Amino acid sequence: MSKELDFKELQQLAAEILGVDAAEVELDKSFAKDLAADSLDLVELIAAVEDKYDVELPEERLETMKRIGDLWTFLEEEQGGGPRGGSAEHGREGGRAPSTQAKKQEV
Amino acid sequence: MSTSNGVRVAVTGMGFVTPIGHDTETVWSNLIEGVSGVGPITRFDTSQHSAKIAAEVKNFDAADYMDRKTARNIGRFCQFALAASKMAVEQSGLVPADMDPDDVGVIVSTAIGGMEEIEKNQTILLERGVRRVSPFTVPMMIPDMGSGIVAMHLKAGGPNYSVVSACASSAHGIGEAAEIIKRGDAIAMIAGGTEATITPLTLGAFCQIKAVSERNDEPEKACRPFDIGRDGFVMGEGAVMLVLEEYDHARKRGARILGEIVGYGASADMYHYVAPHPEGAGAARAMKKALQRAGIQPEQVGYINAHGTSTKVGDIAETKAIKEVFGEHAGKLAISSTKSVHAHLLGGAGAIEAAATMLAIGRGMLPPTINLDDQDPECDLDYVPNKARKADVEYALSNSFGFGGHNATLVIRRPDPN
Numbered sequence: 001m002s003k004e005l006d007f008k009e010l011q012q013l014a015a016e017i018l019g020v021d022a023a024e025v026e027l028d029k030s031f032a033k034d035l036a037a038d039s040l041d042l043v044e045l046i047a048a049v050e051d052k053y054d055v056e057l058p059e060e061r062l063e064t065m066k067r068i069g070d071l072w073t074f075l076e077e078e079q080g081g082g083p084r085g086g087s088a089e090h091g092r093e094g095g096r097a098p099s100t101q102a103k104k105q106e107v
Numbered sequence: 108m109s110t111s112n113g114v115r116v117a118v119t120g121m122g123f124v125t126p127i128g129h130d131t132e133t134v135w136s137n138l139i140e141g142v143s144g145v146g147p148i149t150r151f152d153t154s155q156h157s158a159k160i161a162a163e164v165k166n167f168d169a170a171d172y173m174d175r176k177t178a179r180n181i182g183r184f185c186q187f188a189l190a191a192s193k194m195a196v197e198q199s200g201l202v203p204a205d206m207d208p209d210d211v212g213v214i215v216s217t218a219i220g221g222m223e224e225i226e227k228n229q230t231i232l233l234e235r236g237v238r239r240v241s242p243f244t245v246p247m248m249i250p251d252m253g254s255g256i257v258a259m260h261l262k263a264g265g266p267n268y269s270v271v272s273a274c275a276s277s278a279h280g281i282g283e284a285a286e287i288i289k290r291g292d293a294i295a296m297i298a299g300g301t302e303a304t305i306t307p308l309t310l311g312a313f314c315q316i317k318a319v320s321e322r323n324d325e326p327e328k329a330c331r332p333f334d335i336g337r338d339g340f341v342m343g344e345g346a347v348m349l350v351l352e353e354y355d356h357a358r359k360r361g362a363r364i365l366g367e368i369v370g371y372g373a374s375a376d377m378y379h380y381v382a383p384h385p386e387g388a389g390a391a392r393a394m395k396k397a398l399q400r401a402g403i404q405p406e407q408v409g410y411i412n413a414h415g416t417s418t419k420v421g422d423i424a425e426t427k428a429i430k431e432v433f434g435e436h437a438g439k440l441a442i443s444s445t446k447s448v449h450a451h452l453l454g455g456a457g458a459i460e461a462a463a464t465m466l467a468i469g470r471g472m473l474p475p476t477i478n479l480d481d482q483d484p485e486c487d488l489d490y491v492p493n494k495a496r497k498a499d500v501e502y503a504l505s506n507s508f509g510f511g512g513h514n515a516t517l518v519i520r521r522p523d524p525n
Contacts, residue, residue, distance in 0.1 A: 019176025040180075043242035051239070 005079055010072060013052060017045045027069035035068075046071075053078065109402025111370070114289040115354030117522075119201070119362040121462050122194030122299075124187040125345035126162035127449045130194070135466055137448060139495040141477040143327035144449050145341050151307050158319040160326040161305045162343035162450030173260065180243050181256055182221030183303035187346035187455075188253035189260055192297050196261055199350035200362055201295055208264030212293040215253030215348070216270045216280030216300040218454035218509070223306045224248050250454075253301050257348075265293040271454075273509030274414070276300055277347070278457025278517055282371030284351050294353050299458035301346035310342060316381060318418065330451075331478035332415035332444035333422050333486040340416040343450030347458035366465035367520040369502070370401025376512030383421055383508060387428025390414075393514035394432045394504060401502070401518040405433045408440065408518075409500030410473055412464040413490075414508045415444025416451055419483070425506065426486045441498055443491040447477040457507035461517055468500045468521040 008022075015022040018037050031037040037045070042065060046057050049071060055078045057065075065071055123129055126144030127137035137144070144162040153159040164187065169178035172190035181189070192215070196203065203211040224247035228240050246252055251269040258267050266287050270280040277300020284298035304310075313319045320339040322329035330341040357364055374396065376389035383390070398405060413425055430437045445463045452459050467473050472495050479492040505517045 017179075019174060019179060036176075040242040040246075041176075047239055047242075 005075055007072065009052070010049070010075070013048055014045055014068065017041065017048055025068055027067065027072060029068050030066060031068070049075070109400065111400050111402065112289055114291070116285040116288050116368045117352050117354045117357045117362075117364045118349050118366045118368065118465060119352045119357050119364060120195035120197070120199030120350030121365060122191035122196075122198070122348045123345075123462070124164055124167060124191045125347065125449055125452070125459060126164055126343050129167065131466070135470070138445055138463055138466070138474040139472060141448055141475050141493065141495070143330070143447075143477065144343065145326040145329055147323070147326060148305060148310070150305055153310070156307070156310055157314045157321050158310060159323045160320070160329055160341060161310070162341060163305055164345045177260070180246070182224045182247035182252065184217055184221060184301045184346070185247075185253045185256045187303060187344070188215045188299075188301040188348065189256050191299065191301070191346040191348040192257045192261060195299070195348040195350045196297060199352065200360070201350060201352070204262035206294070208262070210265060210294040211263040212265030212284070212287060212296045213254045213257045213263050213267050214270060214280040214284045214296060214298045215257055216276035216454050216457075217250045217253060217302055218271065218273045218276050219302065219304050219309065220250030221248035221252070222304045222309050226306050226308050257297055261297065263297055265296070272513035272515070273511055274416075274451065274453050274456050275507040275509035275513045275515040276454040276457065278461065278505065278507030278515035279373060279513070281349060281351070281368065281457060281461055282373065282515055282517055285368040285371055288351055288353050294356050296351045297348060298351055299346065299348035300452070300455040302453040302455045303344045304453060305342055305344050313342065318381070320417065328478050330417045330447050331480075332413065332417040332447050332476055333483055333490045334479050335481045335483045337417045337419065337422070339418055340446070341450040343452045344455070345452050345459070346455055347462050349458065349462065364522045366469055366522055368517060369520045370397040370399075370403070370518030372396030372398070372400060372516045374514045376514065378512050381510045383424040384512070385420070385424055387424040387426075387431065389512060389514045390425060390428035390506065390508055391431040393516040394428065394506065397504065397516035397518045398432070403502055403518070406436050408433070408502045408504055409498060410464070410468060410503040411440055411442045412460045412467070412503065412505040413442050413444045414506045415446055415476065417444070417446065421508070422483065423485045425508070426488055429488065437488055440489065441473050441491050441496065442488055443474055443476045445474050447479070448474070457505065457515060457517075460507065461505045461519065464503045464505045464519050468503045468519065471497055471499060473498050473500070
């Protein structure tokens with residue numbers, strides 16, 4: 001995976017699969033509580049993300065996917081070979097590669 | 108005398124997603140005018156298939172009837188069922204969410220289930236591996252899911268399952284739903300059938316048993332029950348759902364009653380996987396039982412909506428069965444196969460034909476068997492050829508027979524004039 005990450009693309013993909021508006025797909029949104037995504041939705045979303053970004057989410061990471069930000073962090077790690085920090089830009093604005101490291105919360 | 112317990116079952120709503128329209132008036136007009144819903148298949152490449160025609164549901168956007176996510180995550184047969192159920196319940200005026208959850212049940216019948224989704228995911232499995240198989244494959248393929256989806260969306264918490272008996276599925280389903288009301292297990296039942304199997308494998312499999320018409324150059328003339336030139340059935344798709352309701356409950360709330368389900372008979376051929384009993388013995392027993400349950404004499408029946416699939420063996424066996432049950436009266440009956448117009452909805456066939464029967468006797472106009480140009484001499488009854496006919500009919504039968512030798516007959520009564 002070498003292409004620069006664009007959060008807008010992930011927003012659109014998640015919106016299509018979860019049946020929500022792209023604007024609702026924000027880093028701190030919980031799959032279950034905010035986006036009404038059940039485990040089936042999540043499996044489908046992850047399969048689509050794996051296809052789109054040519055990555056593979058390890059089985060054990062699946063359990064940790066609680067928020068959009070968790071998925072984004074995973075993609076950042078895959079791209080950069082490890083977690084990145086820095087930008088505080090908010091995903092809803094469609095900025096490139098906003099970090100989620102500071103935004104992780106309990107679900 | 109009737110062997111039924113005296114509880115009457117009215118029909119107070121009908122919903123349609125069919126090859127001949129998605130509302131009662133369009134469906135009715137096409138039935139009466141004999142406007143065929145059959146055309147070339149557009150849903151997949153038929154270059155390998157000997158049959159290249161079917162009656163597809165056209166101009167259907169699931170998002171018109173449900174949220175985007177539901178539309179995406181349920182099978183096509185469930186989309187049809189949910190849309191048709193919503194229309195039926197709306198017409199009935201019932202609001203299941205405002206009733207006791209046990210009061211309204213659902214039986215959506217289908218012969219096969221989510222075949223398109225099975226085929227699609229089988230292809231994914233072979234081409235891309237198991238990790239790309241949709242997590243929605245199971246709920247999209249299991250044939251009971253229509254009943255589950257309708258209950259979830261319409262908040263109907265009563266008896267809920269599906270009845271599977273191939274092409275008799277929804278006739279059995281409607282019959283069983285009526286029995287549920289009669290025995291007091293629900294006040295109303297949302298009941299009917301759905302099918303969405305115009306797919307490469309399903310059609311290919313039917314081609315392999317030489318059951319489907321190959322009149323590819325004249326699609327609208329391909330389904331020709333009781334005609335000597337017939338060469339098999341034509342596959343259709345779609346859903347028709349009815350709201351069945353305890354008669355007094357419907358009357359008390361001032362609902363418009365569209366008809367009554369007064370009798371139901373079910374039987375087995377005990378003969379062959381796909382061929383009907385040559386004398387129609389099982390079919391005859393189903394009709395007799397249904398008449399007995401209704402408490403009426405054969406002479407009181409004025410119309411039969413035949414199973415009439417446009418296969419030689421089926422049409423002849425049904426004709427023999429009708430003669431066996433009705434004797435001399437068989438020659439005075441009006442019989443038509445509306446499959447000639449809407450084609451064979453498989454698991455949805457019993458429901459669309461029950462609805463057509465109810466509309467026909469309620470409106471005093473019998474839909475024709477179209478394409479009946481040269482009647483098979485072995486089918487020597489009155490099949491209402493090619494042209495609708497006015498008729499004053501109080502009781503009618505709707506016959507449905509399925510592969511496996513399953514037979515179901517419904518007796519339908521027109522609504523009381525007062």
